[in-house]
Amino acid sequence: MRAARLFSGPELGAGAESFRDHRRRLGPAPAGSRNLIATLETSGLRGRGGGAFPVATKWRAVAKRSRGTAVVLANGAEGEPLSWKDRVLMAVRPHLVLDGAFMAASTVGATQVLLYLGEEHRAAAAAMSRALAERPEPERNIARLVASPNRYVAGEESAAVHFVNAGVATPTTVPPRPYERGVDGRATLVQNVESLAQVALAGRFGDEWYRSTGIDGQGTVLLSLSGAVAAPGVMEVEAGTTVGEAVAEAGGSSEPPRAVLLGGYFGTWIDASQAWAMPLETSRLKALGLSLGTGVVSILPDRACGVCETARMMQYLAGESAAQCGPCFFGLRALADACTGIAEGRSGPAELQRLQRWSSQVRGRGACRHPDGAVGFLQSALQVFWHEFQHHRAHGIQRVA
Amino acid sequence: MATSELAVDRIRCDGSGLCAELLPELIQLDDWGYPMIAGGPVPKHLLPDARRAVAACPVLALALQRSQQAPR
Ligand SMILES: Cc1cc2nc3c(=O)[nH]c(=O)nc-3n(C[C@H](O)[C@H](O)[C@H](O)COP(=O)(O)O)c2cc1C
Numbered sequence: 001m002r003a004a005r006l007f008s009g010p011e012l013g014a015g016a017e018s019f020r021d022h023r024r025r026l027g028p029a030p031a032g033s034r035n036l037i038a039t040l041e042t043s044g045l046r047g048r049g050g051g052a053f054p055v056a057t058k059w060r061a062v063a064k065r066s067r068g069t070a071v072v073l074a075n076g077a078e079g080e081p082l083s084w085k086d087r088v089l090m091a092v093r094p095h096l097v098l099d100g101a102f103m104a105a106s107t108v109g110a111t112q113v114l115l116y117l118g119e120e121h122r123a124a125a126a127a128m129s130r131a132l133a134e135r136p137e138p139e140r141n142i143a144r145l146v147a148s149p150n151r152y153v154a155g156e157e158s159a160a161v162h163f164v165n166a167g168v169a170t171p172t173t174v175p176p177r178p179y180e181r182g183v184d185g186r187a188t189l190v191q192n193v194e195s196l197a198q199v200a201l202a203g204r205f206g207d208e209w210y211r212s213t214g215i216d217g218q219g220t221v222l223l224s225l226s227g228a229v230a231a232p233g234v235m236e237v238e239a240g241t242t243v244g245e246a247v248a249e250a251g252g253s254s255e256p257p258r259a260v261l262l263g264g265y266f267g268t269w270i271d272a273s274q275a276w277a278m279p280l281e282t283s284r285l286k287a288l289g290l291s292l293g294t295g296v297v298s299i300l301p302d303r304a305c306g307v308c309e310t311a312r313m314m315q316y317l318a319g320e321s322a323a324q325c326g327p328c329f330f331g332l333r334a335l336a337d338a339c340t341g342i343a344e345g346r347s348g349p350a351e352l353q354r355l356q357r358w359s360s361q362v363r364g365r366g367a368c369r370h371p372d373g374a375v376g377f378l379q380s381a382l383q384v385f386w387h388e389f390q391h392h393r394a395h396g397i398q399r400v401a
Numbered sequence: 402m403a404t405s406e407l408a409v410d411r412i413r414c415d416g417s418g419l420c421a422e423l424l425p426e427l428i429q430l431d432d433w434g435y436p437m438i439a440g441g442p443v444p445k446h447l448l449p450d451a452r453r454a455v456a457a458c459p460v461l462a463l464a465l466q467r468s469q470q471a472p473r
């Protein structure tokens with residue numbers, strides 16, 4: 001069901017909420033404290049940038065290493081092509097993100113706040129920069145915007161830190177992870193902007209309030225809905241809303257669905273008949289071997305071809321390899337080209353064995369999880385579109401998305 | 402007892418394949434010539450060969466390190 005926590009307040013169409021209106025509506029943000037970490041812990045808030053890591057655990061790890069010189073990096077890079085929720089959130093509720101970032105800074109002992117957001121996300125950047133200018137001077141003095149390059153891996157946490165340190169948005173070998181040694185060698189908290197906005201509310205109203213909505217008390221989530229729905233876009237729903245309910249909230253299907261891509265390019269294809277009843281909540285999905293990723297729900301219509309769509313997405317992911325690690329660079333290229341070969345009818349079912357062999361060779365063998373995300377996605381495609389992959393050459397290539 | 406395992410820095414490794422020649426018991430090359438390392442502790446009798454492979458890596462991408470669970 002639709003919900004309004006992050007998106008409560010003025011109409012979204014009205015643009016960014018001003019600092020004055022924001023404070024009048026929600027009251028001042030509480031100062032950061034150890035208690036805030038405890039609140040986040042009992043609320044059960046998990047990161048919304050794809051990894052679903054518990055927020056409290058990460059804050060504690062950074063606080064422990066901070067010595068009062070940590071850095072907070074609000075991650076709004078949003079390189080995922082099917083996700084818009086972060087830029088919409090920043091464009092309409094910039095002060096929730098800023099509240100969360102400054103609460104994080106005072107809690108972990110940070111002297112610098114970096115607002116890392118996609119260079120092409122202009123509305124979000126304009127809103128965030130205007131919002132920052134409205135904040136009190138002590139906050140303004142420690143924060144700045146950093147425009148991240150428009151690449152998929154630029155939002156990976158070590159890549160973000162690398163970009164700030166050296167101007168190159170490629171992942172680095174971990175450990176050390178950013179929470180150990182990040183920006184300027186300091187302990188760095190990298191947190192997705194939606195996660196920070198959730199902190200701004202949970203910190204104000206408490207864990208009981210946080211847990212008063214959503215399945216298993218898991219609050220609300222932002223979704224980016226796309227594909228065969230009547231009204232694509234970003235919406236906030238109660239955690240545990242089913243795929244079918246979310247589609248209904250988006251005006252229903254615009255044509256008969258074939259499959260649902262859950263989680264984005266690193267996500268999973270699910271047969272539409274199975275997907276409709278699935279609850280959009282991290283732990284519930286995990287129990288099914290799935291992930292909500294960045295909240296992407298994209299509906300493939302029945303007339304489109306899962307093989308062609310998968311090949312196109314694999315080409316994208318191969319092209320977005322940072323080309324640093326052999327298995328990722330060569331492996332994803334080989335996998336993508338094999339998919340394209342099948343999609344274009346140049347190769348037949350024999351190629352499927354190579355897809356399996358290469359998938360197992362690539363998994364877990366990059367410095368970051370880019371290849372794992374791509375291979376996980378491909379495996380789900382082979383399951384859901386197995387028949388189409390087997391018979392693609394025979395039933396032709398005329399069905400194009 | 403402390404055990405050691407092999408780790409490769411994927412960014413440094415340029416796929417020269419030397420390590421696989423020196424330690425075929427634990428290192429095989431994938432279809433593009435990059436090392437795939439058998440997980441888990443290095444058996445004691447292979448430790449000398451493992452050290453040799455580490456020393457031979459031209460770009461210092463291979464390391465023997467104490468087995469440990471990453472903190473997160
Ligand atoms: C290839 C790749 C790209 C990523 N891109 C983003 C991104 O654009 N935004 C983001 O918040 N997290 C992204 N992440 C996840 C970050 O590494 C990190 O886990 C996240 O920012 C932590 O915030 P959270 O715990 O609040 O989710 C990406 C991860 C990978 C492997």
Ligand code: SF4
Nearest residue numbers: 322324325328366368
């Ligand atoms: S795994 Fe791929 S994307 Fe990640 S650092 Fe290595 S080459 Fe770059």
Ligand code: SF4
Nearest residue numbers: 414415417418420458
């Ligand atoms: S010897 Fe070093 S560079 Fe060569 S394949 Fe092995 S780890 Fe990679």
